[in-house]
Amino acid sequence: MSETKINDLLERPLQVINVGLEGFAEELAAEGVEVVHVDWTPPAGGDVELANLLSKLGA
Amino acid sequence: MSAVVVNRVRKGQYLDSVALMRFSRSIAALKGVEEAALMMGTPANLAIMRDAGLLDADALDASGGDLVIAIRAGDEGAAGNALTAAEALLDQPRASGAGGAAWRPRTIRTAVDQRPGANLALISVPGDFAASEARKAIRRGLHAMIFSDNVSIDEEVALKREARDLGRLIMGPDCGTAIINGRPVAFANRLPRGGVGIIGASGTGIQEVSCLIARHGGGISHAIGVGGRDLGEAVGGISTLMALDALANDASTRHIVLISKPPAPSVMETVLARIEELHKPVTVCFIGAEPGAMPPNAGQVFTLRDAALRAVDKETVAVAECPVTPGAAGKSKIRGLFSGGTLCAEAQVIMLGAGEGVASNAPIPGAIPAEDGEAAITLLDLGDDVYTRGRPHPMIDPEVRDGPIAAALGDPEVAVIQLDVVIGLGAHGDPAGHLARLVRQTPAKDRPIIIASVTGTDDDPQVRSAQVAALEAEGVIVAPTNADAAEWAREALDRNRSA
Known part of the structure; x- marks a missing residue:
């Protein structure tokens, strides 16, 4: 079994980008985890299909 | 009107x-x-x-x-x-959280620019947007944990395939629990580090097993959630297989525990074949599965309790004595009201294994669907979508369980109520206190026997021993594990029958 990229997640200190519930970022920070909270709002004006399409196009 | x-x-x-x-x-x-x-x-x-x-x-x-x-x-x-x-x-102006005055990125892209060392995106946006945010994350080199539910199976398959090609792990969707490098993420407990790595399709399954491992003196290297559908036919176990490989390569992991409901047959074959290639011992707990052939380096267990024991090389533990005395004659039912889906499934395994008939809204093989009829033993997963659509999960807000518990407390036919209490990060601040206040409303002499278990540790914010004490002060019998609680509940019913 060759080393996978996931081992990079398991072996390096956890650093989190939190997208959504802010409480998770607060709890992670309280546990000493480096965390950046994204001030997220629905992309593409909340149009689900357009948001999906944009993410596939790499926007 | x-x-x-x-x-x-x-x-x-x-x-x-x-x-x-x-x-x-x-x-x-x-x-x-x-x-x-x-x-x-x-x-x-x-x-x-x-x-x-x-x-x-x-x-x-x-x-x-x-x-x-x-x-x-x-x-x-x-x-x-x-x-x-x-x-x-x-x-009202929006309250800003900790460090709210600081500039905050509005997209994953700018967040990664700000924190180039980031390695995990934790995604809890509405389900309709979760897959597109996860896609942005993996393309930015992050692994992703998707807490959100309501992600379509087609989206999940497409996302996990892309992630596999990129070498990135998708935990979820509907993944509530992970421990990465000893750090609890979302709904998880504070646990000692150690040599057991857990892969789980369910949050409460991971929580119960990891906390019991800690109680037996062991510790956790990592716990990786994969989402409840990962071992289904459509996804084909993509995240589970990646997690198995990663834990096999991880120097801190000595023993791997895999927890899931029974996989689709073709996926079962693939997963067992992969396990056989690993040079580490594996404990397989497919809740509700029949005994099956296992690779030489793997052993199958049927309860979360036994998964924890096997992971710490304890094949047996002193059997906990059921302290229950018979209740009033004529009571003939058990009502199990669970916040954890896998805890509900584990209780079904115990009851069915003892030859009882069981009804559940989340039936394992052998149990009947609750909507199809009554059984003396009815075990409900109150965290199921039917109960939580548009409402908080009972682990966050124990009030969601109040109605069914109050109904069972007042039901003259109910001999025993079985409950789970799950604590840790993310969970309600005092679920046992809430439960105790609810139970108190029914005079002790009129109540059914109440048997509970508390999943958690004394290092958790709610402190397990304090939660246990709060329940016991109200006359609730607290079993050491959820499996023990189910055994005691059944034993109590049995004693009532012969009383």
Whole structure:
């Protein structure tokens, strides 16, 4: 079994980008985890299909 | 008198689901209001509101970027007052969290620019948007944990395939629990580090096993959630297989535990073949599965309790004595009311294994669906979508369980109520205290026997021993594990039958 990229997640200190519930970022920070909270709002004006399409196009 | 429904769409306003649930509850509690929901106008949420009879028009002009206020009240006056109150709540300036004054990125891309060492995205946006955010994350080199539910199976398959090609791990969707490098993420417990790595399709399954391992003196290297559908035919175990490889390569992991409901047959074959290639011992716990052939380096167990024991090389443990004395004669039923889906499944394994008939809303093989009929033993997963659509999970808000528990407390045929209490990060601050207050409302002499278990550790914010003490002070019998609680419940019923 060759080393996978996931081992990079398991072996390096956890650093989190939190997208959504802010409480998770607060709890992670309280546990000493480096965390950046994204001030997220629905992309593409909340149009689900357009948001999906944009993410596939790499926007 | 017919109810009045009012709706208001606030274009372009966003609040997260926890804040909105809090607001919904305070509006629903106003005089004359039958039901109220403040939600983002995603297709899934609009369907929930429509089903709840909260929309006054067939086609509400709202999208996922708009906030919808939906109120049903007894009369015009109450509806109008509630709407005014809801708008006032939403007009309040947003409270900023810790470090709120600092500039904050608005996209994953800018967040990664700010923190180039980031390695995990934790995604809890509305389900309709979760897959697209996860896709952005993996393309930016992050692994992703998707807490959100309501992600379609097609989206999950496409996302996991892309992630596999990129060498990135997707945990979820609907993944509530992970421990990475000893750090609890979302709903998890504070645990000692150690040599056991866990892969779980379920959050409460991971929590129960990891906490019991700690109680037996062991520790956790990592716990990786994969989502409840990962071992189904469509996904084919993509995340499970990646997690197995990663834990096999991980120097800190000595023993691997895999917890899931039974996989699809073809996926079972693939997973067992992969396990056989690993040079580490593996404990396989497919809850509700029949005994099957295992690779030489793997052993199959049937309960979470036994998974924890095997992981710490304890094949047996002193059997906990059931302390229950018979209750009043003529009571013939067990009601299990669970917040954890896998804890509900484990209780079914115990009851079925003892030859009992079981009904459940989340039946394992051998149990009957609760909607098809009654059984003396009914075990309900109250965290199931049916109960939580548009409402918080009972682990976050124990009030969700109050109705069914109160009904069981007052049911003259119920001999035993079995409950789970799950604590840790993310969970309610004092679930045992809440339960104790509810139980107290029924005089002790009129109550069924109540048997509970508490999943957690003394290092958790709620402190397990304090939660146990709060329950015991109210006359609740606390078993060492969920499996023991189920065995005691069955034994108590048995004693009642022969009383």
